[in-house]
Amino acid sequence: xxxxxxxxxxxxxxxxxxxxxxxxxxxxxxxxxxxxxxxxxxxxxxxxxxxxxxxxxxxxxxxxxxxxxxxxxxxxxxxxxxxxxxxxxxxxxxxxxxxxxxxxxxxxxxxxxxxxxxxxxxxxxxxxxxxxxxxxxxxxxxxxxxxxxxxxxxxxxxxxxxxxxxxxxxxxxxxxxxxxxxxxxxxxxxxxxxxxxxxxxxxxxxxxxxxxxxxxxxxxxxxxxxxxxxxxxxxxxxxxxxxxxxxxxxxxxxxxxxxxxxxxxxxxxxxxxxxxxxxxxxxxxxxxxxxxxxxxxxxxxxxxxxxx
Amino acid sequence: xxxxxxxxxxxxxxxxxxxxxxxxxxxxxxxxxxxxxxxxxxxxxxxxxxxxxxxxxxxxxxxxxxxxxxxxxxxxxxxxxxxxxxxxxxxxxxxxxxxxxxxxxxxxxxxxxxxxxxxxxxxxxxxxxxxxxxxxxxxxxxxxxxxxxxxxxxxxxxxxxxxxxxxxxxxxxxxxxxxxxxxxxxxxxxxxxxxxxxxxxxxxxxxxxxxxxxxxxxxxxxxxxxxxxxxxxxxxxxxxxxxxxxxxxxxxxxxxxxxxxxxxx
Numbered sequence: 001x002x003x004x005x006x007x008x009x010x011x012x013x014x015x016x017x018x019x020x021x022x023x024x025x026x027x028x029x030x031x032x033x034x035x036x037x038x039x040x041x042x043x044x045x046x047x048x049x050x051x052x053x054x055x056x057x058x059x060x061x062x063x064x065x066x067x068x069x070x071x072x073x074x075x076x077x078x079x080x081x082x083x084x085x086x087x088x089x090x091x092x093x094x095x096x097x098x099x100x101x102x103x104x105x106x107x108x109x110x111x112x113x114x115x116x117x118x119x120x121x122x123x124x125x126x127x128x129x130x131x132x133x134x135x136x137x138x139x140x141x142x143x144x145x146x147x148x149x150x151x152x153x154x155x156x157x158x159x160x161x162x163x164x165x166x167x168x169x170x171x172x173x174x175x176x177x178x179x180x181x182x183x184x185x186x187x188x189x190x191x192x193x194x195x196x197x198x199x200x201x202x203x204x205x206x207x208x209x210x211x212x213x214x215x216x217x218x219x220x221x222x223x224x225x226x227x228x229x230x231x232x233x234x235x236x237x238x239x240x241x242x243x244x245x246x247x248x249x250x251x252x253x254x255x256x257x258x259x260x261x262x263x264x265x266x267x268x269x270x271x272x273x274x275x276x277x278x279x280x281x282x283x284x285x286x287x288x289x290x291x292x293x294x295x296x297x298x299x300x301x302x303x304x305x306x307x308x
Numbered sequence: 309x310x311x312x313x314x315x316x317x318x319x320x321x322x323x324x325x326x327x328x329x330x331x332x333x334x335x336x337x338x339x340x341x342x343x344x345x346x347x348x349x350x351x352x353x354x355x356x357x358x359x360x361x362x363x364x365x366x367x368x369x370x371x372x373x374x375x376x377x378x379x380x381x382x383x384x385x386x387x388x389x390x391x392x393x394x395x396x397x398x399x400x401x402x403x404x405x406x407x408x409x410x411x412x413x414x415x416x417x418x419x420x421x422x423x424x425x426x427x428x429x430x431x432x433x434x435x436x437x438x439x440x441x442x443x444x445x446x447x448x449x450x451x452x453x454x455x456x457x458x459x460x461x462x463x464x465x466x467x468x469x470x471x472x473x474x475x476x477x478x479x480x481x482x483x484x485x486x487x488x489x490x491x492x493x494x495x496x497x498x499x500x501x502x503x504x505x506x507x508x509x510x511x512x513x514x515x516x517x518x519x520x521x522x523x524x525x526x527x528x529x530x531x532x533x534x535x536x537x538x539x540x541x542x543x544x545x546x547x548x549x550x551x552x553x554x555x556x557x558x559x560x561x562x563x564x565x566x567x568x569x570x571x572x573x
Contacts, residue, residue: 014570050407053568069565074409083571085400089329098322102408104314146404 002028004154004185005049010058012044012209019044021209023058027187031180033196034189035302036206042189043082045206046158049187050079062154075103078147082158082189084139086131092118092142093127096149103150117149121175137168144175155179155186161195173198193302205305212305220301227304228252228266230295231273236287238263244280248273264294315410319418320425327426336384340430343371343380347441364442365452371438372459377515381431381466382492388423389474390484392416393564400571413561420475420557427467432460462518469511469549472556479560479567500537507538511552514545 003026012020020041034042047053048060051067051074060067067073087095096117100110118124121141126134134142140160147155157176161169176199179186190196196203197217205212205220213220233241242254242263250273253266267273270293281288294300327333347367354362393416396402405415439456446452470492477491478484500512507513517539540548 052403052406069412071409071411074407077407079403079407081400081403083400083403085403087326087399087401089331090326094325098325099404099408101318101322102315102405102410104311104318104409 004028004063005187006059006061006064007045007049008059008061010045010048010060011056012041012048012053013056018209020048023206023209023211025204025211025214027185029183029185030202031176031186031188031200033200033203034187034206035191035193035196035203036189037191039208040191040206041209042191042206043158044209046079046156046187046189050074050077050156075150076153078150078152078155080143080147080155080157080160082162084136084163086139086142088132089130091128091130092123092134092138092145095131095142096146099146100149105150113149113151114145117145120148120178121145122171136163137165140164140168141172141175144172148179153184155184157186157188159189159191161190161192169195205302207306213301217301220305227295228268229270229273230264230266230293231270231277232262232264232290232292232294233277234259234262234289234291235281236261237284240284241280241286244284245273245276248276250276261289312411312414315414316418316421319405319410319414320422321418323419323422324426327422332387333426336387336427337430339380339383340434341437343375343434343438344441346371346375347438351441351444362442364444364446365455368439368442368455368459371442372435372463373519376431376435376459376463377466377519378497378512380434381427381463381470382496384427384431385467385470386474386485386488386492388427389420389471390478390488392419392423392475392560393478393569394482394484397569397571402569402571412565416475416479416561416564417557420471420560424468424471427471428464431463431467435460435463459519462515465518465546465549466511466515469515469553469556472553472560473511476556476560476563479563503538508540511549513537514540514548517545518542 005025005027007023007025010020010023011018023041023045034045036042044053048055049062049067051060051070054068062073062077065073090098093114096114097107097110100113101107105113115124118127121144123138123141123145126138131139131142140163144157144160147157155176160172160176164172173195176186176188180200188196188199201216203217203220204214235241238256238261242256242265245251245265246254250267250269251265252268255264255266256262257264265273277291280286295304350362350367354360396405406412410418436456439452440447443449443452473491474484474488477487481487496510496512500507500510500516516537539545
């Protein structure tokens with residue numbers, strides 16, 4: 001991966017309060033999800049990455065250049081802030097075109113870029129309405145319009161799905177995936193696990209200002225050696241299957257349920273168990289409906305990592 | 309340098325547009341029109357009350373001195389100057405500016421110039437109209453027009469320097485309006501009457517030094533407000549005001565470029 005954004009040993013204090021501690025990460029093209037509960041340091045990290053805050057310790061670079069007070073970089077960055085804040089006296093059109101004028105675009109260029117961005121977020125027909133009359137979903141999409149209007153290569157989106165209704169959420173998820181398909185580097189934060197799962201498999205887990213893990217979900221899951229992996233098998237004879245595996249060293253625990261016909265194996269070596277299962281199933285003639293890893297999702301990974 | 313100037317211009321244009329649409333604009337435009345209303349009332353009283361005479365130039369000087377110089381420009385500069393930084397923080401819109409490819413000092417300067425231009429326009433319109441109303445029977449008098457120009461110049465300088473000062477205050481302090489009120493109606497309105505060199509520590513001293521009646525040593529009907537004024541030479545006053553404006557703005561830009569601003573939830 002070619003790193004577009006790089007943070008090296010990044011720490012940030014607000015007086016005596018630690019906002020971020022010793023964070024190092026590299027982010028390349030595609031969508032990266034920044035996940036963590038409220039107060040984990042997501043917004044602090046994003047503000048450091050967009051040059052709104054200066055690192056107390058460490059370094060943030062984009063394309064190899066330091067970010068703080070480096071305004072030349074900002075032409076290639078689109079930032080969608082978390083807060084629902086606007087110049088409420090303006091219309092949607094005025095908001096986007098006037099912000100575009102700060103990039104030095106001519107009036108005609110600003111108009112054409114604003115038109116494209118507003119079409120993109122499906123707000124063009126509402127462009128002449130005052131912002132104070134916009135719904136929450138419209139305001140969220142307008143923030144995305146101002147983020148992408150100047151066609152940046154890097155998009156940093158702080159909780160872009162926050163407070164949206166399901167329909168608007170789907171629209172915004174589709175928009176973000178469009179950016180990925182266009183080859184852009186996208187960093188999206190959220191404290192809601194399914195939102196990140198819907199967007200990407202590549203995540204950075206933040207908790208109390210520190211990175212707990214980063215990588216794709218199965219990779220992170222593999223890092224958690226002290227927690228056994230769960231493999232759930234649903235089939236015609238779960239007890240026969242359990243009996244055949246109970247002597248295997250790779251199996252640490254066996255539980256039946258919660259659904260009828262389901263047995264859940266806990267293993268310290270998932271690869272060994274996945275190697276054994278097909279052979280035993282064939283030998284015993286057990287009909288199998290499904291084999292799943294119930295803890296191969298963000299919620300489980302997150303719970304393990306924060307020790308809940 | 310060219311790109312910096314372009315950024316300042318772009319931001320000034322941005323805030324001229326945003327400021328024009330702001331709700332408070334109407335309130336301050338009305339406030340700026342108060343001298344016109346006062347002048348109209350005075351002239352109407354003269355017309356409808358037989359035997360009443362009005363010394364137009366004297367009333368005009370009083371309005372400029374008591375209302376415009378000692379009250380209006382201070383209030384306007386206070387609310388607009390402190391808001392250069394504070395309203396972006398309170399409205400949480402600062403992010404939209406600091407993540408654009410514009411130098412941080414350009415944000416301060418662009419917004420300052422937009423607001424200062426707007427304030428000068430509001431004050432100048434009110435003063436010019438009130439001048440016309442009060443001088444309606446002597447509009448051909450060239451000397452009166454010179455008084456108007458000089459008064460407008462002093463008020464414009466006052467707005468520039470006070471707005472710069474309050475811009476600086478707004479970049480440094482959270483409770484900038486409270487401080488500004490104490491400065492305007494405490495320090496500025498009291499220390500200017502102190503004898504000797506002390507009065508030179510007020511901005512108002514240099515502004516009053518530029519007013520026609522003061523620099524000519526005359527004793528107009530507003531002489532009570534010039535109590536113990538020991539005017540500085542006009543050239544020195546202009547230079548001092550210009551240097552103060554530049555210093556306040558330079559310091560505001562310097563602080564804004566280095567300070568991290570956090571939004572309060």
